[in-house]
Amino acid sequence: SQQGEEDPQALSIQEGENATMNCSYKTSINNLQWYRQNSGRGLVHLILIRSNEREKHSGRLRVTLDTSKKSSSLLITASRAADTASYFCATAPMDSSYKLIFGSGTRLLVRP
Amino acid sequence: DAGITQSPRHKVTETGTPVTLRCHQTENHRYMYWYRQDPGHGLRLIHYSYGVKDTDKGEVSDGYSVSRSKTEDFLLTLESATSSQTSVYFCAIRNQGSLETQYFGPGTRLLVL
Numbered sequence: 287s288q289q290g291e292e293d294p295q296a297l298s299i300q301e302g303e304n305a306t307m308n309c310s311y312k313t314s315i316n317n318l319q320w321y322r323q324n325s326g327r328g329l330v331h332l333i334l335i336r337s338n339e340r341e342k343h344s345g346r347l348r349v350t351l352d353t354s355k356k357s358s359s360l361l362i363t364a365s366r367a368a369d370t371a372s373y374f375c376a377t378a379p380m381d382s383s384y385k386l387i388f389g390s391g392t393r394l395l396v397r398p
Numbered sequence: 399d400a401g402i403t404q405s406p407r408h409k410v411t412e413t414g415t416p417v418t419l420r421c422h423q424t425e426n427h428r429y430m431y432w433y434r435q436d437p438g439h440g441l442r443l444i445h446y447s448y449g450v451k452d453t454d455k456g457e458v459s460d461g462y463s464v465s466r467s468k469t470e471d472f473l474l475t476l477e478s479a480t481s482s483q484t485s486v487y488f489c490a491i492r493n494q495g496s497l498e499t500q501y502f503g504p505g506t507r508l509l510v511l
Contacts, residue, residue, distance in 0.1 A: 292440075316498070317498060326505075327504065327505070328488055328490075328502030328504050328505055329488070329500075330502070331499040331500065331501070334499060376441075376500075378498055383498055384446075384492060384498070385443060385446065385456070386443075386500060388433075388440040388441040388442070389440050390439060391440050
C-alpha cells in the first residue's frame with residue numbers, strides 16, 4: 287500500500303489541552319495536507335505544507351514537516367470540544383501532485 | 399463545499415445488481431475524484447478524471463468504472479455490486495487555484511446485501 291500511517295489511531299484529551307497527531311509517509315512529496323472529518327460528513331481541508339517548508343501555523347494549528355524522516359505532525363493547541371473529529375494527513379506525490387494519498391486517520395475526542 | 403453534491407446519499411442494493419453514483423459540481427473544476435472510505439483504511443482513490451472523457455485508475459479501481467461526459471458530472475458505476483463494495487463513497491474536486499487542495503462532497507453510504 288502507498289498509504290501513510292497515522293499515530294495514534296485514537297486520542298482522548300481534556301478540553302484546553304494540546305493534541306498532537308503524527309503522520310508518516312513513503313514517497314517523495316510535493317506537499318502534505320491535513321484534513322478534518324466530522325462524523326458522517328465529508329473531509330475539510332485544514333492546512334497545506336510544501337516540501338521545502340518545515341513549519342506552518344494557522345490559528346490554533348501548527349504543522350511540522352521532516353522530509354528526511356518522511357513524517358509530519360499536527361498540533362492543535364488549547365483544544366475545544368468542537369475539535370472532536372477524525373484528522374487525516376494526505377500527501378501529494380512528487381510525480382503526480384494532482385493525486386492525494388491519505389493516511390488512515392486519528393480519531394480525536396476532546397472531553398468537556 | 400465548492401458546490402459539490404452527491405446522489406443518492408444512501409443506497410441499499412443486492413449483490414450482483416448494477417449501481418451508479420453521481421457527483422455533480424457547479425464550479426467548472428477540471429479534476430474530479432472518487433474515493434471509498436472504510437474503517438482502518440482512510441480514503442482510497444478509485445478513479446479520477448482530468449477532463450471531459452479523460453479518466454484514469456486509482457489505487458482500488460477493480461470492479462468500478464467511471465464516466466465523465468460533461469464537466470459538471472462524474473459518474474461511478476459498480477457493474478455488479480459485491481458485499482466488499484459496501485462502503486462510504488466520496489467525490490472530490492481539486493482546487494484550481496494556487497493551493498492544490500481538494501474539496502469533498504457529503505458522501506454516499508452504500509450497503510450491498
